[in-house]
Amino acid sequence: MLYVLAGTLEQGLLFALMVLGVYLTFRVLDYADLTVDGSFTMGGAIAAVIIFSGGNPWLATLAAICGGLLAGTITGLLHTVFKITPLLSGILTMTGLYSVNLRILGRANVPLLRADTVITRFNSWLPTDSIYGASLLGLIIVVLAVVALYLFLKTEVGLVLQATGDNEQMIRAQGVNTNHMKLLGLALSNGMVACSGALVAQNQQFADAGMGIGMIVAGLASVIIGEAIFGKRTLLQHIIAVVCGSVVYRAVLALVLRLGLAPTDFKLLTALIVVVALASPQVKGWLGKGKNNRKGETLDA
Amino acid sequence: MLELTDICKAFEKNTVNEKVALDQVSLSLNSGEFVTLVGSNGAGKSTLLNAIAGVYLPDCGRIMLDGREITHLSEHQRATWIGRVFQNPLTGTAPQMTVEENLVMAWKRGQRRRLRKAIRSQERSFFSEQLATLGLGLEDRLTTKVGLLSGGQRQALTLLMATLRKPQLLLLDEHIASLDPRTADIVMDLTCRIVNEQQLTAIMVTHNLEQALDAGTRTVMMHEGRIVLDIQGPERKRMNVMDLMNLFEKNSGANLNSDRVLLAARA
Numbered sequence A: 001m002l003y004v005l006a007g008t009l010e011q012g013l014l015f016a017l018m019v020l021g022v023y024l025t026f027r028v029l030d031y032a033d034l035t036v037d038g039s040f041t042m043g044g045a046i047a048a049v050i051i052f053s054g055g056n057p058w059l060a061t062l063a064a065i066c067g068g069l070l071a072g073t074i075t076g077l078l079h080t081v082f083k084i085t086p087l088l089s090g091i092l093t094m095t096g097l098y099s100v101n102l103r104i105l106g107r108a109n110v111p112l113l114r115a116d117t118v119i120t121r122f123n124s125w126l127p128t129d130s131i132y133g134a135s136l137l138g139l140i141i142v143v144l145a146v147v148a149l150y151l152f153l154k155t156e157v158g159l160v161l162q163a164t165g166d167n168e169q170m171i172r173a174q175g176v177n178t179n180h181m182k183l184l185g186l187a188l189s190n191g192m193v194a195c196s197g198a199l200v201a202q203n204q205q206f207a208d209a210g211m212g213i214g215m216i217v218a219g220l221a222s223v224i225i226g227e228a229i230f231g232k233r234t235l236l237q238h239i240i241a242v243v244c245g246s247v248v249y250r251a252v253l254a255l256v257l258r259l260g261l262a263p264t265d266f267k268l269l270t271a272l273i274v275v276v277a278l279a280s281p282q283v284k285g286w287l288g289k290g291k292n293n294r295k296g297e298t299l300d301a
Numbered sequence B: 001m002l003e004l005t006d007i008c009k010a011f012e013k014n015t016v017n018e019k020v021a022l023d024q025v026s027l028s029l030n031s032g033e034f035v036t037l038v039g040s041n042g043a044g045k046s047t048l049l050n051a052i053a054g055v056y057l058p059d060c061g062r063i064m065l066d067g068r069e070i071t072h073l074s075e076h077q078r079a080t081w082i083g084r085v086f087q088n089p090l091t092g093t094a095p096q097m098t099v100e101e102n103l104v105m106a107w108k109r110g111q112r113r114r115l116r117k118a119i120r121s122q123e124r125s126f127f128s129e130q131l132a133t134l135g136l137g138l139e140d141r142l143t144t145k146v147g148l149l150s151g152g153q154r155q156a157l158t159l160l161m162a163t164l165r166k167p168q169l170l171l172l173d174e175h176i177a178s179l180d181p182r183t184a185d186i187v188m189d190l191t192c193r194i195v196n197e198q199q200l201t202a203i204m205v206t207h208n209l210e211q212a213l214d215a216g217t218r219t220v221m222m223h224e225g226r227i228v229l230d231i232q233g234p235e236r237k238r239m240n241v242m243d244l245m246n247l248f249e250k251n252s253g254a255n256l257n258s259d260r261v262l263l264a265a266r267a
């Protein structure tokens, strides 16, 4: 049981950076960015290949982040320069990245068994061996990310990034090039996603081309669960809520696994969670219960 | 100050629906002039303001602002010098963000935006001072999300945001048209006060002919993409709404076919 708890916490925290990335595009920037599946795998692939060939795991993780920044920038350029819709721009990058990731990996699967990863390094600094090593490292990174993201969103640049998602017309009238803001937001988001991919690959001790499939929906499910349970009244509360949502989401998966659901059914379950969350305002409306029911609330509401 | 030369703008060009919204419009504003712009529905008033603000580029013509050519600059570049208030009170503010956050973004218009904490105590006290001048009690609601304010409050806030850092040109597109009469009066008074105090150069679109003659220093009338009337000084002072309508009919050969104008004239 303890192992299940440790495993859940570990998963939740290592995936939390990916969830923060999804939060940044879907919620703050109001941009339905589907690059995530590709940039997550890309982060894992870059880190795994560097570590596999004996590179420094910290630098490998940094390189993964750079890859994510680049992936987000490409999606942003497709949208801002060529006026491709947000949805399609992300899908195009994601699709292209699948081939790129296979090239980076050079094979279907790069194993990292007994490799020198950030997790083994971190564990070696701890006084005793602990099953919570990866969780602790994840926690430290997530706390740093939450603080950095919060402080950033409260800077002069961060505020106009928020406004770009909130009311684009208004912030353009205040002299802001909203294209730059979208590029910045997409790059940062996918940088975080790729970092998460790098950490997950090192923790599971392999990277393969399929590790990012369905990531965007898992990220959304975490965001929605976090918002529903922990609230989103203030910015800080909202950010912390989605991180907690990531942990709760992994706990739900662990629970249904214990109840006998096959791991291959996870994606269906995740999709159902998102559908239920998005459909509930409508259903409430049909039942005539929702007094101040906001009709037609969707992902970008 | 503002110099428009032969501005043209057509929508859906080269289709059966082609619509010429601006037909070689030329207009020159001196510094400190406050123009009220009137005209029938679809006359091209909003299109003119949008062309000046850079929402779309004109098909031909030239726009100079304070000696600078801005014809080809984008909307956000022109925002450095141009403040705007829109007809829809929801357009000018970010609803999920607080009053002070909206203000600080406007305060930085045309300035370099840095990676430093946006709101510190000195900004806060400056903003509450400025909000107090509106007389709407907003100075106590700095950290309220703007989406919770009323339409009138939001429009007053937008006006303050447009003028917080003095713009070289203020563009108001029927900015009180969607407010209830009492709130509209308050926001209109505020507008006149701010324009006078800061000696702003401004263009205000309105459908209320009485207001068009009362406020400002000059009245321009448009019809079918052209300027058909431009009056100022003593000539304008002597005029009443009936004179204005007659003159419009004479110059344009059409009735001022706007329900809203007639209503306003009767009221």
Ligand SMILES: Nc1ncnc2c1ncn2[C@@H]1O[C@H](COP(=O)(O)OP(=O)(O)OP(=O)(O)O)[C@@H](O)[C@H]1O
Pocket: B011, B012, B019, B020, B021, B039, B040, B041, B042, B043, B044, B045, B046, B047, B048
């Ligand atoms: N984005 C657009 N696409 C196509 N046609 C447009 C567009 N914007 C305006 N028009 C057309 O251009 C003409 C001028 O419109 P404009 O909005 O400038 O009029 P207006 O004088 O502001 O009228 P109103 O008093 O109704 O606000 C109208 O015939 C309108 O249908």
Ligand SMILES: [Mg+2]
Pocket: B045, B046, B047, B173
């Ligand atoms: Mg108009």
